[in-house]
Amino acid sequence: MPQLIMRRIGMMILIMLTVALLLFLMNEGDPRLIARSVLGPYAQDQQLDAWIVQHGYDRHILVRYVEWIGRVMSGDLGDSIIYKRPVNEIFWDRLGNTGILAGVTFVVMVIVALTLGVLAGMKEGSTQDRVISVFSITTTSIPEYASAVLLAWIFVFTLGWLPGTSSMTSGFNVVELILPVMVLTLYGFGYVARMTRASMAEVMTNPYIRTAMLKGLPYRHIIMKHALRNALIAPFTVIMLQINWLLSGVVVTEFAFGYKGFGALLLEAALRRDIFVIEACGTAAVFVAVFTQTIGDLGYTYLNPRIRFK
Amino acid sequence: MATSTTDAPLVRPDSTIVNAVKAVALLRESPVGLFGALIVLFFVLLAIFAPLVSPFDPNATILPFAFPGTAAPDGGVFLFGTDHLGRDILSRIIWGGQRVLFYATVATISAYIVGIIMGLAAGYFRGYLDEIISFFANVILSFPIMVLYVLIIAKVGASGLNIIFAVVFASSPGIMRIVRGVTMDIATRDYIAASQTRGEGPWYIMLVEILPNARSPLIVDFCLRMGYTTITIGALGFLGLGLPPPDPDWGGMITETRAFVTGGFPHMAILPACAVSLLVLGFNLLADGLREVSLKD
Numbered sequence: 001m002p003q004l005i006m007r008r009i010g011m012m013i014l015i016m017l018t019v020a021l022l023l024f025l026m027n028e029g030d031p032r033l034i035a036r037s038v039l040g041p042y043a044q045d046q047q048l049d050a051w052i053v054q055h056g057y058d059r060h061i062l063v064r065y066v067e068w069i070g071r072v073m074s075g076d077l078g079d080s081i082i083y084k085r086p087v088n089e090i091f092w093d094r095l096g097n098t099g100i101l102a103g104v105t106f107v108v109m110v111i112v113a114l115t116l117g118v119l120a121g122m123k124e125g126s127t128q129d130r131v132i133s134v135f136s137i138t139t140t141s142i143p144e145y146a147s148a149v150l151l152a153w154i155f156v157f158t159l160g161w162l163p164g165t166s167s168m169t170s171g172f173n174v175v176e177l178i179l180p181v182m183v184l185t186l187y188g189f190g191y192v193a194r195m196t197r198a199s200m201a202e203v204m205t206n207p208y209i210r211t212a213m214l215k216g217l218p219y220r221h222i223i224m225k226h227a228l229r230n231a232l233i234a235p236f237t238v239i240m241l242q243i244n245w246l247l248s249g250v251v252v253t254e255f256a257f258g259y260k261g262f263g264a265l266l267l268e269a270a271l272r273r274d275i276f277v278i279e280a281c282g283t284a285a286v287f288v289a290v291f292t293q294t295i296g297d298l299g300y301t302y303l304n305p306r307i308r309f310k
Numbered sequence: 311m312a313t314s315t316t317d318a319p320l321v322r323p324d325s326t327i328v329n330a331v332k333a334v335a336l337l338r339e340s341p342v343g344l345f346g347a348l349i350v351l352f353f354v355l356l357a358i359f360a361p362l363v364s365p366f367d368p369n370a371t372i373l374p375f376a377f378p379g380t381a382a383p384d385g386g387v388f389l390f391g392t393d394h395l396g397r398d399i400l401s402r403i404i405w406g407g408q409r410v411l412f413y414a415t416v417a418t419i420s421a422y423i424v425g426i427i428m429g430l431a432a433g434y435f436r437g438y439l440d441e442i443i444s445f446f447a448n449v450i451l452s453f454p455i456m457v458l459y460v461l462i463i464a465k466v467g468a469s470g471l472n473i474i475f476a477v478v479f480a481s482s483p484g485i486m487r488i489v490r491g492v493t494m495d496i497a498t499r500d501y502i503a504a505s506q507t508r509g510e511g512p513w514y515i516m517l518v519e520i521l522p523n524a525r526s527p528l529i530v531d532f533c534l535r536m537g538y539t540t541i542t543i544g545a546l547g548f549l550g551l552g553l554p555p556p557d558p559d560w561g562g563m564i565t566e567t568r569a570f571v572t573g574g575f576p577h578m579a580i581l582p583a584c585a586v587s588l589l590v591l592g593f594n595l596l597a598d599g600l601r602e603v604s605l606k607d
Contacts, residue, residue, distance in 0.1 A: 018449045026465055134342075137598060141591035143541040145548040145561060146583035149568050153576040164572045247454035252545050256568075266457065267549060270464030278461065285457045293452065
C-alpha cells in the first residue's frame with residue numbers, strides 16, 4: 001500500500017509538470033507575443049526587444065520554464081496584464097468563490113445522485129427504476145447553458161423567486177447560489193446516479209442479500225446495513241472523477257450567471273490574453289482534477305479489500 | 311493429430327451496410343433507443359432539407375421582438391417568433407442545427423480516426439509506445455474538458471476548423487483508452503495468433519482482424535460522444551468562442567438573446583436551448599438503447 005501511494009503521487013507530480021510545461025509553451029513560447037501583450041499594440045519593435053532582454057525572456061525556454069516553476073512553487077504567480085496587479089491578489093478570492101459554488105454543488109449532487117441511484121437499483125426493472133432512469137438521462141441531456149436559460153425563465157421571469165445573476169458582489173448570498181447549484185446538479189448528477197444504480201442492482205443479486213431476506217430481516221435493514229456498504233464502493237471513484245466534470249461545468253455556469261469565480265476569470269483572461277492569469281487558472285484547475293483523481297484511485301483501492309490485501 | 315481438413319462452410323462476413331441495417335433492426339427491442347434514433351433522424355432530415363423547410367432566410371432582419379405565431383409582414387407566420395434583430399428563430403434553429411450536426415459529425419469522426427490509430431498501436435505493440443501514448447492521454451484527460459477547450463480556442467482562435475481541431479485534441483485520448491483496452495483483450499485471441507503465423511503485417515491485423523471485433527463498445531461510445539460534441543459546440547458558442555456569426559449556431563443564439571429571457575421575451579433563448587437539449591437527448595437515448603441491445607446477445 002505505501003508503495004502504491006508513492007507511485008501514484010509520483011505519477012501525479014509528473015503529470016503536473018507536463019501540464020505546466022504545456023501551459024508554459026502555449027503562453028510563453030514566443031517572447032515577442034508576451035512583450036506585445038504586456039506593452040500593448042502600439043509598442044515599437046525596439047521597445048519589445050528591450051523589454052524581452054530586460055526581463056530575461058531572451059534566454060532558453062527550458063531555463064525560463066524551470067525558473068517559472070520555482071517562482072510558482074514559492075507562491076509568486078506574476079502580475080495580471082488586465083488588472084495591473086499581482087495575480088495573487090485576484091486569483092485566490094476567485095478560487096474561493098468557485099470553491100463555495102463547487103463545494104455546495106458537490107454535496108447536493110452526491111446526495112441526490114446516491115439517493116436516486118439506490119432507489120432505482122433497489123428494484124431493478126420496476127416502475128420506480130424506469131422513472132428515475134428516464135429522469136436522469138433527460139437531465140443529463142440538458143447542457144448547463146440550456147438549463148440556465150430554462151431555469152431563469154421559470155424561477156426569475158415567471159415566478160420571480162430568485163435573482164437572475166449571481167455576482168456575489170454584496171457579500172455571500174445563499175439566494176444567489178440556488179440557481180447555479182441547481183444548474184450544475186441537474187446536468188451532473190445523472191452519471192453518478194447511473195453508476196450507483198448499476199452497482200446497487202448488482203449487489204442486490206448476491207446470495208447474501210437473498211439469505212438476509214429469507215432470514216426475515218426488515219427490508220430497510222437489508223438495504224441500509226447489507227447492500228449499501230458494498231454498493232457504494234464503485235460509485236466512490238466516479239464521484240471523485242466528477243470533480244473534474246464539475247470544474248468544467250463551472251466555467252459555463254459562472255459565465256451564465258455572472259458569478260465572480262475562477263472559471264469566469266479564466267475565460268476573461270483567455271479572451272484578453274492575460275498570460276499569467278491563464279497559467280495560474282490552468283494549473284489550479286488541473287491540480288484539483290489530478291489531486292481528486294489520485295484520491296479517488298487510492299480511496300477505491302483502500303475501500304476494496306480484494307485489492308487492498310493482494 | 312487429425313490430418314483431415316473439416317469442410318466447414320465458408321461464412322462470408324456481412325458488409326458494413328448489412329450490419330448497420332441489422333443494428334437498426336435490433337433497436338426494435340429497445341423502445342427507448344428507437345425513440346432516440348427517431349429524434350436524431352428528425353434533426354438529420356431537418357439539416358439535409360434545411361433550404362426547403364426553413365420558412366425564412368436565417369440572417370434576414372425582418373421584424374424584431376415578434377412573439378411566436380406573429381404574422382410576417384409579407385406573408386407567412388413566425389412560428390417560433392423572431393429575435394432582437396428581427397431574424398426568424400425557426401429558420402435559425404434549422405440552419406443552426408445543420409451547422410452543429412455537420413461540425414459535430416466531422417469533429418467526432420476525426421477524433422475517432424486519431425483515437426483508433428493511437429489505441430490500436432498502444433494496445434497491440436505495448437511497450438514504450440504504449441507508455442508514451444498512455445501518459446500523454448492521461449495528461450490531456452486530466453484537464454477539466456471545458457478549461458482545455460477555452461485554452462485551445464483562445465490560443466488558436468475561433469473558427470470551424472479550430473473547433474474540429476480542439477475536439478480531436480480533447481476527445482481522442484478518451485477514445486484511445488477504450489480502443490486500447492479492447493485491443494489488448496482481442497490481441498490474445500487465437501485468430502490473431504493465426505494471422506500472425508500467416509505472416510500478416512501488424513496494421514493489417516489491427517485494422518482488419520481487431521478493429522471490426524471492437525466495434526460494439528465503439529458504436530455506443532460514438533453516439534454518446536456525438537452528444538458531448540454537440541454540447542461542446544453549443545457551449546463554445548455560448549461563451550463567445552464558437553463558430554463565427556452571423557450564421558446561426560444554437561449556443562450563439564442563446565448567448566445573444568438570453569438577456570431578454572427575464573425581460574419578457576423568453577422564447578428567443580429558450581427555443582434554441584430546447585433544440586440542443588432534444589438533439590443531445592436523442593443521442594443519449596440512442597446510445598442507451600444500443601448498449602442495452604448489445605448486452606443482450
